[in-house]
Amino acid sequence: METSKGVPAGDLFILLFFTIGSVFAIISYTIYRNSRNLIENGVETKGVVIDLHRLKPREYPLAPSIRYLKKDGSEHVFHSSEARNPPEYQIGEEVTLYYDPSDPDNVHLKGNYLFVYVFAGMGAMFWLFSIWYVGGAVKAVFQWLFG
Template sequence: MTSGEKGLLLIIFSVGVLLLAIGSYCYSTTHTFVEKAISVDGIVVGLQKKDGTSRPLVEYSDHNGFTRTHYSKTGTNPPAYFVGEKVKILYDPDDSQYHLNSRIDSTPGLWGLTIFLLALGSVFIFVSALVCYIIQIHGGIWFFRKKDRLEFEENGSLDHTI
């Protein structure tokens, strides 16, 4: 295995591990939030247009009876909610900034980033394992072998007949 191949594998694998670590942290914080949160009914009172997406504005009553407005941090196109739609809002009453940290109770809203990071990290680790397998079975990645690279540059193709 050449140093170029080792470097490529190390980079791909490291990115995968980093994405899995960040995804695990997101899972932990979201899981803790959901465990502590109170669920209340809310109603979509408007759609905020930003960057070509629509973000729902949801009014709800907190545990003290105050009417609060949830401003969603994520938007979709087309809009995921419509004005007048009833939704569940989660918030942690022990958090002094709970009115700023409320979330809509939906799988994409709560777990979307976590799922994305864990899936992408898994793909990077799978690709690094696949590349390692190819190197072990075929003796290397053809691009990193000088003889093959020179043959490709001269002929425009590799002749690897078995």
């Protein structure tokens, strides 16, 4: 007589944690690769921080608005979506940036890898809590699915 086993909820939870960590690691790598590509293939220029703006009303983290000249001589203002508390930049500060000539809003501020670090850190935390058990979890789920 065959005994029926229940759903291996703990093992599925471990696999979910490992998968979420993998997704965060992939996002981190993609952001890094896109930034490196922009640095290697974009146009380097200097810009000046002209304003610090809030991304959401009544929230303190501030993101810079940067005015820079494109290589054709026209002026462009880039509004960053990376806000920090305290702000990383001050109004009037000169910054080095890289931009895509075909999309001047595609900008990378030199040395700014905040999102890479955030997503890599989150991925590492999810992996930290799952990596030691993922092998056993895969085996248990495989046995549950295929007997």
